[in-house]
Amino acid sequence: MKKQWLVRYSEIFLKSDPVRRQWENVLITNILEVMPGIHVRNERGRIWLDGDVKPDLLKKVFGIVSFSEVEHIKLDEIESFLPDYCHRHGLDKVKTFAVRMKRVGKHTFSSNDKAIEYGNLIRGEFPHLRVNLATPDKEIHIEIRANEAYLYDTVTKAVGGLPIGVEGTLVALVSGGIDSPVAAWMMMKRGCRILPVFVALDTFLDETTIARAERVVEVLAQYQPGIKLTVIRDSYLAAAKQELVRRHLEKYTCLFCKRRMYRVATAFAVQAGAKGIVTGESLGQVASQTLDNLVVLTDAASVVPIHRPLIGFDKEETMKIAREIGTFSESTSKASGCKAVPSGPSTKAKLSMILEIEEKLEATKMPLPV
Template sequence: MKIPTNQEEPGTNVNMAKKWLVRYSEIFLKSDPVRRQWERVLINNIRQLIPDLKIKSERGRIWITGNLDPEKLRHVFGIVSFSEVEHVPHDLPLETALIEYCRTHGLPGAKTFALRIKRVGKHSFSSNDKAIELGDVVRKAFPHLKVNLAVPDVEIHIEIRQDECYLYDKVIKGSGGLPLGVEGTLVALVSGGIDSPVAAWMMMKRGCRIVPIYVALDTFLDETVLARAERVVEVLRKYQPDIRLRVIHDTYLAAAKKELIRNRQEKYTCIFCKRRMYRIAQAVAQEIGAKGIVNGESLGQVASQTLDNLVVLSDAAEIPVYRPLIGFDKADAIAIARDIGTYEESTSKATGCKAVPKGPSTKAHLKEILEMEKNMEATKIPLPV
C-alpha cells in the first residue's frame, strides 16, 4: 500500500480481500494481563458461535477473515461494534482503491458524502490533512458530490493502522458489555415472563455465564408455562450457545399452602414460594460453583416485590441475589425484551400461577415468617436438588 502516492486512473479493477473489523471498548481499559486474557475469552466466544474463522487481534481491534452471518456477531458480548472492511493491498495506491470502493458503495447515486479518517501509528501526515487530500480526490472523480460532515448521504471510513489501510462504509452496533464468562457463573430463576429473561441477559452482558432454572410448582403451574420458559431460554441461546434450562419439580408449595390456608395466613403464599425458590437456586449454585442468584424482581412491581417483602425474601439466601431490574419501570424491561428478542415468547399464551392468593401480603415481617416456617411441617420437605 502506498500512502500517499500519485493518482492513477480511477476505475481500475481492484481485487481487495474482505475482512471484518471488530471493536471492543471496556476490555481496552483493563491492565495488559487482564486485557489479553479477556481478549482470548472474547475470541473463544466468537469461535464458539461462528466456527471456522481466521482471527487475529491487536490492541483495541480484532480482525476476522471468513464467511459469517453478521447478525451472529451482534450477539457476542464484549463487541461494541464491527464493520465489513476491504483491505488495501500494499502495491495499490490508496487513492485508486478509494475511488473504486466509492464507486461500488453508493457514491454515484449520492448527493453528499463525508470521509472519516482514523490513524494508528506514526505517519508524515495528520488525519485532517489526509481527509482533505482524499476528499479532493473523491470530488474530482464524482463532480456532482458535495461534502457534508454533519449528515452525509454516504459515509466512507478509512482506517490507517501503521502501514496497513482498510475501507468500510458501515459501523454495525454490537451488544457491548464484557465477554461472556469473565465474571463467572450465576443461577437465574426463570419463569418465562418478561422480566426474568431480561435480567439474565443483563448479567450475561456484564460477563456472567447463566445457568437458568425453572421451578415447576406441582399442581399450580401447567405445561404451557414450562413450554414458554423453554422457548425464552432458546432465544437466549443466541447469546450463550451452551445454555440449557434446568427444570426442578417441587412439592413444597402445595403442602405449605394447605397449612397457610388452615392457619388463615394464605396471604403469605407468594412469600413462602419465593423463599423456597431462593433456597433451591442457592443449592444449585453451590452444586455448580456459581457466585450468586439473578432474578427479574423490580421494586414495587408486584405484591411480593415491595421493599418490606424483598427484605424477607433476601434472608432466605446465604449467597448474593442480583436484581438488575430493581429500579426499572415495566416499560424499560419491555423495551429490552423487544430488542433482545425474548418479548414475543415471553408474552405468548400460557396459564398463570394458580397459587396466588386474592389478597397477597405487601408488608411481611421477617420475624413472623421465620416463626411460621419453624412451625410448618412443609418446611421439612427436602430441597429437590
C-alpha cells in the same frame, strides 16, 4: 485487495494489559463458538475476521460494540484504489459525503492531512459532491495501521457489553414471563454466564408454563450458545399452602413460595460453583416485590448474593428490552400461570413473623430437591 471483517470492542480497551489480553481471548473464543472455522487475529483495540462471517450472529456476541466489512489494501494503494471503491459504494447516488480517518502507528502525515487529501481525490472523481462533516449522506472510513489500510462505509452496531464468562457464572430464576429473561440477559451483557433454572412447584403449575420458559431460554441461546433450562420439581408448596390455609395465613403464600425458590436456587448455585442468583424483580411491581417483602425474600438466600438488575425499571422499560432482544413474543405466549396466588397477598410482611411461622410448618422440614 482482501475482504475482511473489523470487530470493535469498547470497555475491554480500558482494562490493564493482562486483563485486556485475557478478555480479548474470551471474546475471540465466544466468536469462534458461534462461527467455527473462521480465522481470527487481533491487535490492540481491534479484532479481524476472515472466512464465512455471519453478521446476524456477530450482532449478538456480547463484548462486540460494532463491526464493519472492510477492504484491506496496502497504504500506498489507497490513491489508485479509492475512486473505484467509491463508485462501487454508491457515491454517484448521493449529494454529500465525509471522509472519516483513523490512524495507528508512526507516519509523516496527520489524520487530518490524509482526510483532506482523500476528500479532494473523491471530489475530483465526483464533482457534484459536497463535503458535509456533520450529517453527510455517505461516509467513507479509512483506517491506516502502519503500512496497511482498511476501507469501509458501514458500521453495524452490535449488542456491546462484556464477553460472556469474564465475570463468572450466575443462576437465573426464569419463570418464562417478561421480566426474568430480561434480567438474565442483562447479566449476560455484563459478562456473566447464566444457568437458567425453573423451579416447578407441583400441583400449582402445569407443563404449559414450563414449555414457555423453555422457549424463552431458546431465544436467550442466541446470545449464550448452548444455554439450557434446568427444571427442578418440588412438592413443597402444596404442603406449605395447606398448612397456611389451615392457620389462616394464606396471604403469605407467595412469600413462602419464593423463599423456597430462593433456597432451591441457592443450593443449585453452590453445587454449580455460581457466584449468585439473578431474579427479575422490580420494586413495587407486584405484592411480593415491595421493599418490606424483598427483605423477607433476600433472607432466604444468605449464602449467595441476589442480583436484581430490573429493580428500578418500570414495566414499559422492561417490555421494550424484551422486544429488542426477542423474548417478548414467547414470554407473552399462552401459559396457565400459578394457581396458588391468594386473593389478598401480604405486601408488608415482617421477617421475624415469617421466620416464626416457618418454624411451625412441617413443610419447612422437607429436603431441598437438589
